[in-house]
Amino acid sequence: MSRIGKTPVLIPEKVTVDLDGLIVTVKGPKGELKRLMPEGVSFDKKDNTVVVSPTTNKIHSRQRHGLCRALIANMVEGVTQGFSKKLEIVGVGSRAQVKGKNLVVSAGYSHPVEMIPPDGITYKVESNTNVTVSGIDKEIVGNEAAKIRSIRPPEPYKGKGIKYHDERILRKAGKSGKK
Known part of the structure; x- marks a missing residue:
């Protein structure tokens, strides 16, 4: 069994979780998320926790056990x-x-690049060089941040480009002169 999958998901007071077969709906103060979970797992709601368990002992069921628990969390x-x-x-x-x-990025191209946010995503810019992507769905927030980074990924020689706030760019040495 998965160590992550074994731990129950605690549900705070202001959050409601509805389990309808493989469809999990979570409602809270910031909004509502609905997701279709993969087959091979079952969900039990006890008091203020959700317990995820594999339905069989096959490898696919065990693989999805921890995944579904992490998705619900x-x-x-x-x-x-x-x-x-x-x-x-x-x-x-x-x-x-x-x-x-919309977010408009000028990253050294002949034209500015405009990013249209999907539903539930907001962009915030501080001091023209710091962008914050925020929302309630972790997957969509990460994908949008990756799309913005892909406009101009950081290059290893001078470090120019768009990088994550905590990302460390490995620098390369430039050309060596004639000997």
Whole structure:
């Protein structure tokens, strides 16, 4: 059995979890998330916890055991606290700004790149070079942050580009002169 899957998911007071077969719905103060879970696991709601258990002892069921528990825990955390990813833009003339709900990034191309947020995602820009992507679904927040980073990934020679706030760029030495 999965060590992660064994631990029950605690449900805070302001959160409700509805289990309808393989569809899990979590409602909280920040919103509502609904997800279809993979087959091979069963869910039991006891008091203020959700317990995930594999239905069989086959490998697919055991693999999905910890996954489903982590997905439910992320859904509960998302509707209570939310998730956010911070990005930094490094480079002369590179900047970002919010126009309406859209994010406009000038990253050294001949044109600015405009990002349209999916439902439930908000962009926030501080000092033109720090972008925060926030929302209640951890998967969508991470995907949007990765899309923004892919506009201009950091390069290893000068470190220019868009990087995660806590990302460390391994630097390379430049060309060596003639000998």
